[in-house]
Amino acid sequence: MSVNDTAAGLPAVNGEARPSGRSAPRGWPKEWSRLGTASLLWFIAAAVTALWADADEWERTGEFASLLAVAGGVLAFAAPLAGRARQTAGGRLKGAAGRLSAAVPWLIVLAIGLIGWEILTAKLNLLPRPFFAPPQALLEVYLDDWPRLLDCLAASLTLLVTGYAIGAVLGVVTGVAIGWSRAVGYWVHPVLRLIGPLPATAWLPIAFFAFPSSWSASVFLIALATGVPVTILTWSGVAGVNSAFYDIARTLGASPRFLVLKVAVPAAMPHVFVGLFMGLGASFAVLVVAEMLGVKSGIGWYLQWAQGWAAYGNMYAALLVMALVCSGLVTLLFRVRDRLLAWQRGMLKW
Amino acid sequence: MVALETTDTAGMTIDVQVVSHGFELHGAPLPVLDGVDLRVEPGELVALLGPSGCGKSTLLRLIAGLEPPSRGSIFADGRPIGGPDPSRVVVFQDPTLYPWRTVRENVTLGLEARGLLRSHGHRVEQALDLVGLSGFARAYPHQLSGGMAQRAALARALVNDPRLLVLDEPLGKLDSLTRLAMQSELVELWRSKGFTGLLVTHDIEEALFMATRVIVFSERPARITADLTIDRPYPRHRGDPVLTELRHRILELLGLAETW
Structure with a gap:
């Protein structure tokens, strides 16, 4: 060969x-x-x-x-x-x-x-x-209302990226911790099992009440929606690492830190990306709902506002923008994955 | 072949003293090793031969320090083995290369893990040369054939300059031609480097072709049933009548004489 x-x-x-x-x-x-x-x-x-x-x-x-x-x-x-x-x-x-x-x-x-x-x-x-x-x-709409549309787009992206980044980072860290440490698994696993299946949007009433602003509440909800799948998939990735990979590293003198960062995490990466992909989808859903119900800007808000004025042209225009942005973000994620996981064969194409 | 620069060529002494070991399987104890007593002198290449699943690989795991024995003790150069150590490196039946690392990055693993990459990085190229994989340093494991992957695993072990190389059926999954070629390569490596070698195999011919001593194990729980010194010069010849006679004897020991 x-x-x-x-x-x-x-x-x-x-x-x-x-x-x-x-x-x-x-x-x-x-x-x-x-x-x-x-x-x-x-x-x-x-x-x-x-x-x-x-x-x-x-x-x-x-x-x-x-x-x-x-x-x-x-x-x-x-x-x-x-x-x-x-x-x-x-x-x-x-x-x-x-x-x-x-x-x-x-x-x-x-x-x-x-x-x-x-x-x-x-x-x-x-x-x-x-x-x-x-x-x-x-x-x-694009010719006459573009400043407002652009504003909303920027607001949506800021909210989404903030929440998604927080959720993704916390998800990976939590997932690795559960997969690695029995003690962490003991305490976090039941919580995850109880809360994980609950749609993040179910927290909406509490979140808007508990957080100082609807923006921070939305960041929390997006982070939650992203974090759960990322945590579960990272965990399953770490748990599924071939134990021989650890044996090899240990006989070569690897420290526990090396085992986590250089063996467990890279070996779990394909799973982590599935989690990031699922989390991205969930974050879109939460973003729109949060913007429709609480935040006073963003594409979700624009959709709601346009519908209120029966301005369906505006609504379709915003939907189209949103579809392009969401698709673009997924494409971006897959590009990053393709680059990082070039070592894999037979990858799913987007 | 290029010689790999070595700092300490002397092989390691391994002393296995009345080691017994077992696992628990569905709540019932499963004895695997039964009072194994074995001393390996520096520079020996000892083949551990026995029926499949008899516990040879378990013994290797204990010697590598990946698990502590249930009873008895194991000494490396007179010191009890408390855990894995890069002076005792294992090559498994599966190459278990990290698929996310290129061949070179796999070979650097041990140096990287011990923080020696900067000072000893040049050894990586030497090790790759030694196993004939210089041209494939940037390939990923899934791009390698079985033999090449196992060579890469060998380079990953050798780059650490081990004083004991533990080979757990390293050629078990290769096609028979590659297998024969790599038997000779391994013998040459061992002869040029002077490390102590432990080779688990269930191939009698392989054991006789390569090893200075062949230890024959019984069915599980493994006990040593014979300890044969193979006093033949290297390079050996597969048709050597002395080896053929020894083969017959080992088959007898394993209860397979009627197939002769």
């Missing part, structure tokens, strides 16, 4: 293009035409938006149409460039071209979806208002 072979077999860091089966020189005119189709559909979406009069007055219809046209234009330009890049260029440019061509089916479906959405809402008014907003209503 050669090292190079198996190294090549390692899962690629995500985002890297999968090599397509077709050879570049014969494939590229076909790719060109597929990208062209996508481009055409985006132009059609622009035309439908711009030329077909809205059933009701919508602001920013023109801007939305322009945006669609720009997307179509970019794709039209990219088509020949991508073909050439795959043929001649190497490295990064080729990778980008590969990614673009892999995204073509999505670009086509997305354009069709936008056309459908546009027609059903703005053009024909077939869906009940105000619950269904046309796409230009979202654009309107």
